Structure formats: C-alpha cells, structure tokens
Amino acid sequence: MSSRPTSDAQQLDLLGGASSTPAEVHRLFFALMPDEVTRNSLSRTADALKAGHAALRVRWIAPARYHATVHFLGDHPMLRQDVIQGAKAAGDALVASSFDWSLDLASTFRGREPPLILRGSIVPDALQQLWQNLRERLIRAGQGAQMERTFTPHVTLGYSRGGMLEPTPVEPVRWRVERLALIHSVVGQKDYEVLQRWDLGG
Template identity: 30%
Template structure:
C-alpha cells in the first residue's frame, strides 16, 4: 500500500538513478515502474482480506487533500560500510509538511481496526527504494556525492522539477521474480480538503 509517483517524477528519478548506478556498488536497481512511497507493507495477504484493506484505504483517503511531494536527498539502510538498500528521500514542500506521516498513521489505524493488520513498530520514514544489495563504497556519503553529481549533470530547473502532486493511495501486488514486479490493483483518490 503506497503512493505512486507521477510520470514526470518517475522519469526524473530514473535518470538520476541511471547516473548513480555508474558510481555506486549496488547489484539490484529498482525498475522505474516500481518506484513508489510505501505507506504500509502488508506482506502475503489472503484474498478474503482484500475488501477490508480496500475499505480502510478508501476511508483513509476520503478526508485527505492531494499531497505536494518532492524528491529529497538519498539515504541508505544497513551498515554504512556496506548498506543493503539505497533510497531517495521524500520532502513535503509548503504548508502540508507532515501530511504524509499523518496519512500513514491514519491508514495504519484503519488497517488494524478493519483488516487485522499489525503495523511495523519502527518509525515511519518516507522513501523510494532505488537499489538493493549494496557493497563497500555504497554508504551514505558516497550516495550523497553520486546524487549531487547526477543532479548537476541533469541540470534541473529551480521551479520544481523534482516535485509532483499525489492524488491517491495505491494498493500494489508484488510479483516476485518479475521486472517490473509491482502491479497496481486499486487506486483510492484523495477527496477532502484535509483533516
């Protein structure tokens, strides 16, 4: 369950990742069609729970205004010397800062109440996974250098080339061993002016 990127943000991030791949030792780069911001990872889900999950997502989206989002700086998960995951951060420009975390929390509460979902205990960090299976030399400092180099090479304009408006929650299905591996099952549009 997550937020899909706009076509323009996907293209921009793909171009950045392609340049970063030449500088960083990650063995598995995310297919651009799979870029998304995870709100909750549901794991293997029985078919009979999908309706309850859909109802929770629809209720969480109903009172929300579209989210202004932007690509942020990169980061890594795992040991700094050989991280497991390279990711792109997500920023919320403007007055709506914190809206993404509030959406994630509200969705988690609804999924718990209606679908028996148990959310992760770790604090939420909005991100887009760029690559996995890192090695030595792929830590946070190297990632930041590769990002800056890629941004300079693409010469983005200062008027929001990395920004987009998210208008819905997406329910994804994962197909292991396939690229791209995420299938969009349902979209739940934001309908409100915010909570």
C-alpha cells in the same frame, strides 16, 4: 501391462524435492505510485548516482517498479481475499489530502542487501498524517498485524551489493502526490497489479 520404475529424481519431485516448482509468494501493500513525469525524474536521479558513485555495486530497479510503500500487508502463499477486502475497506474510509513531496537525499538503509533509497529531508505533514490515518483504518479493519510502528517514507532505487552510501544531497525530485494504491505483486515477477486506487483530496 507392466509399469516403468520410478526414478530417484521423479520420487524426489513427488516428495517436494529440489526439482519441484517453488511456491509463489504473494505480496500486498499500500503505496504511492509516481506519475510518468515523476518516474522519469527518479530515473534521472538513479542515472546520476550511477555516474557519480561508480564504486557502489548496485542492483538497480527498473523505473516501472518505483513506488513509495505506505503500509506493508504481508507475504502470503496465496492471494488472500480477506486481507484485500479489509484493505479496501480501510482505503474507502480514509480521509487524506494531496500534497507536494520533495525527495532530495540519497542514502542506504542497513540490511543484508542494503536498499539504496531516495527520501526527503523534510517529511510533509500530510504524508505523515496519511500514514497515521491509514494505519488506524487498517487496525479497525483487522489488518494491523504486519504494520510497522514507525515510518520513513522513501523510494527504493536499487539494492547495494557492495558499499554503503552516506546521506547525499541530490537534485530534488518534486512529486505532487494525488493518489494512493493497493498493490499486489508476486515475488520474483516484474509487474505489479494495482487492485484499487484512491484519489487524495485537494
């Protein structure tokens, strides 16, 4: 039986050319996830910024994706069970308190597509301690390679495509932070997967 000749496009696809399926990127991080009331307050703040700064061209984030990253654990070509187990061990060993966090300043970070963020003019001691204690636990668990040495807690509301926002006071969003989560996301997909949650002490 004769075989049909392989087209150039098929050959490119077999060799990993432009028509092949892009590889997934799996992202792991610890984050504070807002409750519904706080999420709605963050969304209203984003709406107020849209109305008050029309000159800014921003790719706004869906409210379901609002979070405050505590520690980033890297991008991976597959879901790394060793990283997950190390992260869970660090979370299980963590001792941290719940706290109140007031987010009252909007601004943009520098970058290729600058994040438009909401942060607090005051960082609660308990939040700084949470970051430091979790960092130490992650290092002990062998997961310290990707971690930053400094911490600017914030919630990203969007990404600027034109213009920067100087620090701008906003109506404070008051967030009672009571839980920490280990999050898995696939870059380009809209949903997050919560791998584990930890309640913070009273």
